[in-house]
Every structure is written in structure tokens, then in C-alpha cells.
Amino acid sequence: MIFGYVRPLYNDETCEKQLKAISEKCQTIYREPHASPKKRHQLEEMLMAIQQGDTIIVERMVALADTTRQLQDILNICEKDSVSIQFCNEAISNNQPLTCTLQQMMKHYIQFQTDVAKQSALIGIANAREHGKTIGRPRKPDVNIQKAISMYHSGNFTLHDIKNETGISKSTLYRSLENSDENR
Structure with a gap:
């Protein structure tokens, strides 16, 4: 069979x-x-x-x-x-005897390990979602974003100062600035 x-x-x-x-x-x-x-x-x-x-x-x-x-x-x-x-x-x-090089065999092994990791990760994500858990990085509070935008627009603070004060990264600040400009 x-x-x-x-x-x-x-x-x-x-x-x-x-x-x-x-x-x-x-x-x-x-x-x-x-x-x-x-x-x-x-x-x-x-x-x-x-x-x-x-x-x-x-x-x-x-x-x-x-x-x-x-x-x-x-x-x-x-x-x-x-x-x-x-x-x-x-x-x-x-x-059957293998007719591939060690490099080819390692490629198969690495692909298997990669597939196993992807499969496991996606199953874990699906299980977490089923149990109501949020996936990904937690959002920064809007209060901190608004404070970072205000500090930026005041011109009195460096990006480093804004990050230290609010915990908002440069990329998050710029993304928030773009979104606030689009909403105006």
C-alpha cells in the first residue's frame, strides 16, 4: 500500500x-x-x-x-x-542512499527546523488569540503620544529629551505626527 x-x-x-x-x-x-x-x-x-x-x-x-x-x-x-x-x-x-552534498543535506535540515519554528509560532499565536490575549507590542498610551507631540511642536526639546520624558521612540513620534497632520 x-x-x-x-x-x-x-x-x-x-x-x-x-x-x-x-x-x-x-x-x-x-x-x-x-x-x-x-x-x-x-x-x-x-x-x-x-x-x-x-x-x-x-x-x-x-x-x-x-x-x-x-x-x-x-x-x-x-x-x-x-x-x-x-x-x-x-x-x-x-x-535510498543520499545522493546530495553535506551542504544540501544541511539546507534540508535547516528548512525543516525553520518550518517547525514557524508552525509552532503560528499555533501559539492562534492559541493566544483564542484565549483573548493581544498579540504584538503594546500600544503607548495616547496621553504620552499627545505630550510627545506637544513637546516636539514647542521646539524646546530634543528627540532624546522627548523619548526620556514620554517613552515614545522617534519612529513612533514621527508616525504620530504624520497621522495628526493627515487628520487636520
Whole structure:
């Protein structure tokens, strides 16, 4: 059997890219309904279904694993069960000798780590938003901005003085000045 595995990723939330890359090659595709690294029931189900000689196809490494440890564990399971894994994007398989340079292999590894970090960050941001937390740098109070604008227009203060007094940076002050000019 040839199995495929997809799950929502930071740049493919609907799995369209992944499905396009693997659907014609697979007999059965396991599709995770969420991006979370926890409770990946479809992955577990697929790993329970594989038998000797089967093949797993994924679009890229990050679709299959969330950490290098998890990737290694899955590779070990597949090696023990004589199952091959093909990573389409990286053009590598666990049952064929690597025909790439160390530089190319490091590029694949770094891309995997980058994808894992992006995936993790976006999941964290989504969870924070679900719990009502605001994302990003907190806004400066309008009182401080108004005071900084007044100090600037008075001509008696340097930008350094304004920053020390109000906590407003030069870029924030200039952006606020532009906005106040547009509103006039």
C-alpha cells in the first residue's frame, strides 16, 4: 500500500499544496483535521496500519513531524517495519542512499527546523488569540503620544529629551505626527 499523510501547516492551512503533490501517488491519504502537534490521531492510525513493504509519502518533512526527535522516531518505526518514507519537497527517501552534498543535506535540515519554528509560532499565536490575549507590542498610551507631540511642536526639546520624558521612540513620534497632520 502507498499511504499519504497531510495536515494543516503554516503556509498550507487547507492542505491543498500537500494534496496536489501527493494525491496521484497514494492509495490512501490520512488527513489530520488540525495543525496541533498534540492528538495527531490520523498519524497514529497510519502508523498502526502500515505493514512491511508499504510506502508513506508526505509533501515535506514538517508535515510528518514537529521535532527532529519525532522525525527520528518515525524513521525508526518505518525502518523496523521495512516501510519506506518519501519526502517529495526534499526529494529524499529513507530507503535510498543520499545522493546530495553535506551542504544540501544541511539546507534540508535547516528548512525543516525553520518550518517547525514557524508552525509552532503560528499555533501559539492562534492559541493566544483564542484565549483573548493581544498579540504584538503594546500600544503607548495616547496621553504620552499627545505630550510627545506637544513637546516636539514647542521646539524646546530634543528627540532624546522627548523619548526620556514620554517613552515614545522617534519612529513612533514621527508616525504620530504624520497621522495628526493627515487628520487636520
